[in-house]
Amino acid sequence: MADVLVVGELKNGELKKISKELTSAARKIADSIGGKVHTVVITENVDAFAGDLKAVGADTVIGANLGEFSPEGYANGIFAIIQEKKPAVVLIPHSAQGKEYSARVAIKANAGIVADAVGLSVDGGKVVAKKPIYSGKAYANFKVTSDIQIFTVRANSQEVTPKDGAGAVEKSGAAAGEVRTKSISKDLSGGNKVQLADASIIVSGGRGIKGPENWPIIQDLADTLGAALGASRATVDAGWISHSHQVGQTGKTVSPNCYIACGISGAIQHLAGMGSSKYIVAINKDGDAPIFKVATYGVVADLFEVVPALTSEFKKVLG
Ligand SMILES: Cc1cc2nc3c(=O)[nH]c(=O)nc-3n(C[C@H](O)[C@H](O)[C@H](O)COP(=O)(O)OP(=O)(O)OC[C@H]3O[C@@H](n4cnc5c(N)ncnc54)[C@H](O)[C@@H]3O)c2cc1C
Incomplete structure (x- = not known):
């Protein structure tokens, strides 16, 4: 149990940069603790993203069709993949979506979680996450003591370093399962301007x-x-x-x-x-x-x- 699982993110069908940042960070962690890197993309069309993720270190690129975003459905699906892959470390974007489902995943996996990491390193086989505290006045380092260590990671905090992984493509049967909330309307502000x-x-x-x-x-x-x-x-x-x-x-x-x-x-x-x-x-x-x-x-x-x-x-x- 030394693998690192990354949950990637798409926006309007495009791979968000954080997916590569986290895969690259996962590669460095996996190389240090002797495991593989699995990057999950919530999509029916995983082949479209496999090349980009392989090039930054993914050994497997896993497509999971969890339907429209819901915190409950994503948590159910990602937990199913965690049960299958048994990673030591899970990296989730500290994005609007990641913030909504990551704590649910941690509860299901009975795992400790550190949110909003801006630095990741390894010490004694465990990940050390650096995160801002007191509204950014200071930084503190944290380790997670449970078997599965979960981190949400801030966008743009990790370098993307080219390094080929094995890049095998898998289609996961993980499902959103029972979802008890339903999105009934959306108000998307911001138009086409950069978010x-x-x-x-x-x-x-x-x-x-x-x-x-x-x-x-x-x-x-x-x-x-x-x-x-x-x-x-x-x-x-x-x-x-x-x-x-x-x-x-x-x-x-x-x-x-x-x-x-x-x-x-x-x-x-x-x-x-x-x-x-x-x-x-x-x-x-x-x-x-x-x-x-x-x-x-x-x-x-x-x-x-x-x-x-x-x-x-x-x-x-x-x-
Ligand atoms: C609980 C709480 C939460 C808060 N959350 C936030 C938050 O999320 N984000 C946030 O931003 N603030 C937040 N604030 C408010 C924060 O304390 C400040 O009041 C706010 O950030 C000040 O905004 P400002 O810098 O635009 O204005 P000011 O403090 O008024 O500064 C304006 C600056 O413009 C400069 N200036 C004026 N004219 C010119 C010019 N022609 N050319 C160049 N410079 C010029 C002045 O020298 C001055 O430094 C929060 C406050 C509280 C109490």
Whole structure:
């Protein structure tokens, strides 16, 4: 019992990057503890994803048809696959869906679970998960002491490293089983714009943008970079933008490669949602703003001058 099972995720029929991130992380863990990597994709069409997952370390790519998403159905199906494969470690995306079903899987498997890991390593044959605590003010390391160790892992926290696995394709007979809740309608906000949780670049605006009429300045930079648009709570509370854009303790937790904060002071509740970003760029006219304590690059200037200038330069370079 040294295998690692990953639950991948699709969006609009495409493999989400987190599926490769977790498979790659699983490969490193499995190589360390001497096991295999199984990546589950909830789909009828597993062959379409097998190549991509094999290339980052999957020994088996398992297709499971669990129907439309429901926390109960996914937990039932994933638990059935756990019973069959008997993994030592299970990695689940810390996504909206993963957060909904992972605890159910842990209960069914009688396993300990650590949520929102941003670092994974191995010590003494057990996985060590690093995760933010106290709203991101500090990090702590955790081990799970049960036989099955379950972790939900934050998007963009794991490197994707090419390394071929065996890549065998399996179609699982696991089923959603009895599902006692039913989705009766959906309200999908955000249109075709880049979604915050998946974005590798986020451009966010705060109260420093002065009013909702100035979002186009921030959005223009975001569009130029192929980035998602984020916001501080001050702008959401003021009614300048919908809550779906809010980053922070009471909004979304994000971990992009690059987070560009424009006119955001850097309150602890905002940092809780973006402090694990790889590079943080802060544009603020107050050189004492707390955001500069976490910024990789800081620009002490008026955003109304700097942001359009940045957009124009990026447009020249990126076309
Ligand atoms: C329980 C709780 C939960 C919370 N959850 C969240 C959360 O999830 N997310 C969140 O963001 N906040 C959250 N908050 C609110 C948080 O404490 C701050 O009030 C909020 O983040 C401030 O938003 P801001 O940085 O946009 O505004 P401000 O703090 O007002 O900062 C605006 C910044 O813009 C700068 N600025 C002004 N004009 C310009 C200009 N022309 N050019 C450049 N810079 C300029 C100013 O120097 C200032 O630093 C929460 C608070 C509580 C109590």
